[in-house]
Amino acid sequence: MPSFETGSPETLAFLRKRRSHPSVTMTDPGPDDTQLQDILTIAARVPDHGKLAPWRFILFRADKEGKRIGEWLAAHYERKTGPLDADQRDKELTRFTRAPVVIGVVSTAADHPKIPLWEQQLSAGAVCMNLVTAAAASGFASQWLTEWVSFDMEAARFLGARDGERFAGFVHIGTPTQPPFERPRPNLSDLITNWTETD
Template identity: 80%
Template sequence: MSDYQTGSPETLAFLRRRRSHPSITMAAPGPDPDQIRDLLTIATRVPDHGKLAPWRFVLYRAAEDGERIGAWLAARYETLHGPLEGDARDKELTRFTRAPLVIGVISQAADHPKIPVWEQQLSAGAVCMNLVTAAAAAGFASQWLSEWFAFDDEAARYLGARPGERFAGFVHIGTATQPPVERPRPTLDDLISNWTETD
């Protein structure tokens, strides 16, 4: 595959091979405070019609916050779905301890006279993808997840969402402990069509 125009072959090669790492395979260290600010600066360089910045970030650190959050989530899950045991309980308890850093990306999309809510939500999704890519480019393992607690109002509130906000996702960032496993990719020809006029 040739590189185009006067772009960066190294960047294109990186984007072709970028792969998410499962959060359960991550370990310390994660990014330090200066690196976090740099990653978030990069993350916000996304299309943002009207310059609304319809997103914000919440940081969760495994060492300080992870166990407390996990205990709350396990209790909330039991309230919603009944008792947890064994691996299922461990899964909830460790949601925020697998990676040393989790960054919650919150969509603040709201009604606007010119900019549809959908465009604002797409901008928050672009922030998540930029953050995942920036973390990978910086040498960290990264994964964008949502999970049930992004869609439960009470859990979202506990994790920092304000009224009218929702989580676009949680980006887990740490150090890889093993190579990522490639997954099947869609057949590109199945996804492409040329526009034709219809009546």
């Protein structure tokens, strides 16, 4: 008889309590190369109709690229919106230095004769959630963010997106400096219905 893995109470307990940490509360260390490889391997284990892998990863490290990226983003945002106040400027300058590692998840979804675009985009979203969960299970703080840089085409290109691609989000990973705050969760009874046939 083949042996199959069974459920784990510890895993379920972890998933019930998993919580994102604000990136501004993260510090060093982040995952090393071996840990990152494992986290990304887990992130890639998602539903993927047609085995297209319609996503890819871009790694940003605070101590290497973070300052340069922040300077560009601050200047670009100022060109778009006008002069920045001190708080907004600092927010842009530190956007990629708050956490030791930021992983950009790029959706490469494209028209396909059999696989709907929406299914490919959903797969990229699943990668982001797996990435957040894998980082947390590895003992790190993690947060999935999008914000304006995901939707501004010039910023996306500067951050590595190619023609036809878009960022599904940026997952910030580091060491927590404080416990995460629990937030109100939806009332499941408001979200669940049993199907009934209608005329």
